[in-house]
Amino acid sequence: MDEILQKLRDILSEKLGIQPSLVVPEAHLVKDLGIDSLDYIEIIMELEQVYNISIPETDSEHFRTVEDVMLYVYDKELKKTA
Template identity: 45%
Template structure:
């Protein structure tokens, strides 16, 4: 499942404990990510899964499950 890879990216980018990242974790509220952190996470996910995430979509991502759902819907 893509959750583990996405969790690892978030853990690395934000320097948080893996246990802090669940499907319901809000990147901004729970992990205190700022807009630059969010961009770096999106770029790392795009690279990891070889997909492109449109800016309009990325703006709607709030919780980890939003990211996982998009990736799962867009990888082959």
């Protein structure tokens, strides 16, 4: 899970121009990190590419915090190896 958090830190800090230290599990994507709709789409696309997964809009609309994203990616990674 730490690897997923580190990758999210890399992606979000690069895309949003923020300090990686701000990307913590409890950070709210919009309120704390300032993600807008375009950022959101780009981040989802990047995650799909990096992890070779598909993230349907019906799933991604439930992402509120960094932890939500981490758990989702972790679950997808587990299913790929099962």
